């Protein structure tokens with residue numbers, strides 16, 4: 240099967256340009272409607288889908304983003320590789336606003352979101368020890384370097400609930416944990432992509448130094464948006480460079496994303512809720 244790239248655009252990135260045969264399509268899923276219509280088309284011959292995470296016009300809060308519907312809808316379209324773009328605050332001096340960081344780990348501090356496709360009547364446990372597809376992340380880094388961006392390879396993303404930014408004590412706590420960047424949407428998106436056996440990587444666009452920084456007393460949205468809008472042009476260049484690197488049939492990745500559901504389902508076949516089996520067809524049909 241040929242690969243298809245699904246881009247989830249974050250704050251400041253609500254569309255992508257240059258798609259051949261562009262069409263905004265509406266989809267429904269067993270988990271409700273996705274954040275918005277999805278823009279489909281081709282770039283350098285590779286099928287692409289673009290979904291604005293907060294919806295065009297930024298209508299979803301980080302807590303109200305329909306993460307499950309978004310992943311289900313992308314998989315319905317045939318997406319194999321999800322590239323998430325996220326605005327983040329930096330927790331380290333070396334990662335400056337305007338830089339990009341390719342995430343490889345997460346600390347999930349979110350608490351008010353549906354985090355799994357599984358549930359009562361169909362219990363499943365996948366490993367998220369390595370939540371990012373190492374191969375896809377390497378391609379994102381290669382694409383970023385080819386466009387001349389300042390890119391840091393690897394880093395831990397703290398996912399906070401929001402919508403308020405952190406207190407200074409929280410920011411210092413995350414720094415003491417050695418975390419690199421902070422945002423509000425990386426989880427449960429990455430976990431759900433793994434349950435759906437999709438390759439997932441996150442390109443973090445650094446927009447600010449969060450509130451720990453001595454020269455940066457508080458985070459403010461105007462500043463975040465100004466940097467995000469400047470970064471969005473760079474992110475679009477990066478995304479344009481990706482299809483050529485990714486073209487061709489899907490290969491087995493070193494992380495094992497496509498085998499995440501092997502041995503994941505605990506509920507005995509005779510005890511599985513038929514309604515849950517039905518809801519899970521798109522994302523986890525292979526494992527049921």
Ligand SMILES: CSC[C@H]1O[C@H](OP(=O)(O)O)[C@H](O)[C@@H]1O
Pocket residue numbers: 248249250251292293300301324325326327401422423424425460463464
């Ligand atoms: C506008 S600042 C806070 C907002 O921006 C980030 O969104 P995304 O990850 O979708 O780019 C952050 O997580 C917050 O949702």
Ligand SMILES: Nc1ncnc2[nH]cnc12
Pocket residue numbers: 326327328329399404405421422423446447448449450458463
């Ligand atoms: N400092 C910050 N904290 C949380 N989410 C963010 N998104 C952009 N900057 C952020």
